[in-house]
Amino acid sequence: MVDIATRVWNHKWKIDPIVRSMIDNDFYKLLMCQSVFHNKPDTTVTFSLINRSKHIRLAELIDEGELREQLDHIKSLSLSRGESTFLRGNTFYGKRQMFRPDFMKWFEGLRLPEYHLEKRDGQYELTFEGKWHEVMLWEIPALAVLMELRGRAVLDNMRKFELQVLYARAMTKLWEKIEHLRRMPDLRIADFGTRRRHSYLWQDWCVQAMTEGLGQQFVGTSNCLIAMKRDLEAIGTNAHELPMVYSALAKDDTELAQAPYQVLADWQQEHDGNLRIILPDTYGTEGFLKRAPDWLAGWTGMRIDSGDPAAGAEIAIRWWKERGEDPLEKLVIFSDGLDETKILELQQQFAGRCKVSFGWGTLLTNDFRGLTRNDALAPFSMVCKAVAANGKPTVKLSDNPNKAMGPTDQIERYKRVFGVGEQEKMDVIV
């Protein structure tokens, strides 16, 4: 039996919305949003979309009208009653609420602010300017919309069974990775793939396949909506935007040098356990750790998000030992450019030396490489970053110069202040 009502209903949609919920967003965005809401409520920030893969000419692939419709739809979203209840129910080990009542009250009334969209040189210039805790929530949905619209542009030219076989191949590809991963004992993997996913439905499929295929090895998803719908743990830490904006706001070099630690001092006040994860690479991991206050060594772990991951983990282990901590009690989270072979390699290398966990992103939720003509669905490197705070440009150095961002003079200043010397350039795949 065809459900006539469903069919008629589906034909009434003017568009097929890509983002349909305020919490179809990364969980850590909400955590950081609360932190900003409490600590920096008056900061004006500009987020900007940056397509590092210039050969993907997004403005030629994606119709501007369609893009505006999708972004407008996101602006119309608000938190639903059930989503609010889910967020309020998230606690630290059942003891204390992660989201406080004053934040939740504000969030329930929030609509995402205006966007600015222009075409230039075959690319879209998409920016969001406004209160930090409002514009920051655009990052993930904006990336997801562009990635999915680019995918739709390719899929539009495919026929029915060709499409079915495309997804059959993508499913097989992921399942083969899962079959490799399940053989490794004590693995802990989370889905970090919202921002550059192929599509919402595909991410949802990937998460369910991971749940069945990996069982206890799959620890949760960064996607708040999918965590709620699929009864999984919402996973999140914190991101570069915190030290980037704090640093841009610094009045002088002395304050700048302290900014990355001030971020974590503010963070520490409201977070516990798995959320006390250091992200050390914004201005070079080595210098950050050398100058870090002792209380940071007491934190739960460290996230390695750029540079050679094994080298980063070695640095972390050495640092914990120097500070009198037992690395076996510490968690290293790898989250940069992972695929299943890299995951297995790192697990083999570090299991037994520290706790290890993986935040698997783009190659979990968007590995369509090799599945279409001209590889037209291969993921590409696109980010949406805070580029200015209260009118001052932000800077990111990271442990890979190819991931650096900001005006050249400011990059030089930051390198001097944070004592960053020579860095090894590494390709950024996704």
Added chain:
Amino acid sequence: MVDIATRVWNHKWKIDPIVRSMIDNDFYKLLMCQSVFHNKPDTTVTFSLINRSKHIRLAELIDEGELREQLDHIKSLSLSRGESTFLRGNTFYGKRQMFRPDFMKWFEGLRLPEYHLEKRDGQYELTFEGKWHEVMLWEIPALAVLMELRGRAVLDNMRKFELQVLYARAMTKLWEKIEHLRRMPDLRIADFGTRRRHSYLWQDWCVQAMTEGLGQQFVGTSNCLIAMKRDLEAIGTNAHELPMVYSALAKDDTELAQAPYQVLADWQQEHDGNLRIILPDTYGTEGFLKRAPDWLAGWTGMRIDSGDPAAGAEIAIRWWKERGEDPLEKLVIFSDGLDETKILELQQQFAGRCKVSFGWGTLLTNDFRGLTRNDALAPFSMVCKAVAANGKPTVKLSDNPNKAMGPTDQIERYKRVFGVGEQEKMDVIV
């Protein structure tokens, strides 16, 4: 929206019926049925299931109660109004009806006759005894039921995403074959895979994928129901059971020697064009053609169903030339143990020397080789054959002694009557 009625309805089924229509059967069975209905209406025939793959212990895999339920369901089927209309509409080039009114009237009232089922040595002994034109219609549904129940026994142990990935892999596997085949110009392929299909739904998927992927290269399906539902040409010729039963009924060696030609004389009266296809191998192709009457050389083509297919086609071409026919006007249909590499090889070899067409069976609709643990879904060699007619045993020699059937003394007699010498043994895969 969930369609509640569909869900409730689905839960009301006591079983999930494998064969749901009187015309979920090979089209040539219906053509032969009409021929028998007119020419041999009083013949009593026994059909018997023969599992040539003894290592597949069907009686241990398939529950007898389930098997009986499925067979009982088939007994409850009758021709629907729309199916009858479809059959009545099948014409020879728009000129003359394929199915005559007296046959259709009888067929509309038909219910399939009783079956006999016993377990022996880990196998099922399944036989059908009765009027030839009634029991012959059991062959295809009985095979399809056993093949699908064996599949279900394996699938019962699989989880949700494991199942989805299984079908994803099977889809990919078929699509890759289609991608190879579509590169070959002038190919003509039909689906001949009903009897040993993985399941009805899977055959239906394969046929639709072939339709999209091959376009005009895909000429139709032998499955009458799928032809009707998917708006395709129903394809069929004739089968070994005709000469086997006619031969068993022969009063003496002289009549026996003529029996295979008498079959085709009867067939010729009611069939035209693509249905005038010689199946020469029942008692050895070489002898059959040598002694064939000249009018047979005027037929449309020949089906090569055992032995080395290239050798068979060479024999056919040579024979047509000897009889003064132009092979370029003649159609060779390959239908034995085909897969896409064999198809491409034969096409390359014979295109330009005769018309070529392929009846692709088991490895189209049931290639699950290598997709499960212990290859538990790999197809196997099972047939359902006429083993006796009016109490006398039937015999088949074919061009491959591994496909021979019948009592040893009768096999020797037939070899003598039909002048069959040494034959090359070939493995029977499916």
